[in-house]
Amino acid sequence: MGTMVVGIFPDHDSLVKLTDVLTSNGFSADKLRVISSETPTDHLIRTGIQFTYSGEAEYSAIGSGGGIITAMGGTSVPGLTEYNPSLETIESRPSVEDLLVELNIPGSRFEGYAKALDDERSVAGYPAGANVEKVKPLFASAGGNPVDVF
Numbered sequence: 001m002g003t004m005v006v007g008i009f010p011d012h013d014s015l016v017k018l019t020d021v022l023t024s025n026g027f028s029a030d031k032l033r034v035i036s037s038e039t040p041t042d043h044l045i046r047t048g049i050q051f052t053y054s055g056e057a058e059y060s061a062i063g064s065g066g067g068i069i070t071a072m073g074g075t076s077v078p079g080l081t082e083y084n085p086s087l088e089t090i091e092s093r094p095s096v097e098d099l100l101v102e103l104n105i106p107g108s109r110f111e112g113y114a115k116a117l118d119d120e121r122s123v124a125g126y127p128a129g130a131n132v133e134k135v136k137p138l139f140a141s142a143g144g145n146p147v148d149v150f
Contacts, residue, residue: 004104005135006125007144008116012041014143015122019047021138022126035099036122052099054117104150 009015015036019029030048034040040051096114097107103125105113113123124144128135132149139147 002104002150003127003129003132004125004150005128005132005139005147006103006105006113006123006150007139007142007147008113009122009124009142009144012036012038012044012122015049015124016041016043018124018139018142018144019044019049021142022135023047025134025138027126027131027135027138031127033103033125034122035096035103035117035124037117037120038122052094054096054099105148106150109148 007018009018015034019032022032023029030050032047032049033052034044034049035052035054037054039053040049044051096117097110100110100113100123103123105125116123124139126135126139128149136147136149
């Protein structure tokens with residue numbers, strides 16, 4: 001039997017509940033790994049969880065390449081200060097499959113977990129070690145469905 005407890009969660013509120021039940025039962029939230037297409041809430045960031053964003057990069061968030069004063073160029077000097085970032089200049093993220101492998105999810109189960117991420121749900125995993133039987137019900141009580149051990 002494996003020791004990684006993995007669950008699919010409907011939203012970030014259920015992940016907040018998961019971090020709360022883990023810590024109130026003596027488990028460290030910073031071992032929790034979460035894959036989500038949603039940006040984490042401030043509360044989730046403060047818990048120390050290991051968060052991985054699985055969504056598509058948003059072109060609007062990359063930058064306009066505008067100058068200092070205006071978005072139309074401002075005081076930029078052609079060839080010296082112009083810079084138009086593109087997706088190619090941003091370090092590539094691991095694939096969803098790579099992220100699922102990190103949670104010990106077998107390839108035969110990728111489709112269901114990938115679909116959950118596509119449906120804007122989150123996948124969380126916790127390396128429970130010998131505490132699998134204590135951690136698994138905590139995942140379920142926080143809204144994890146299904147909850148598996150790999």
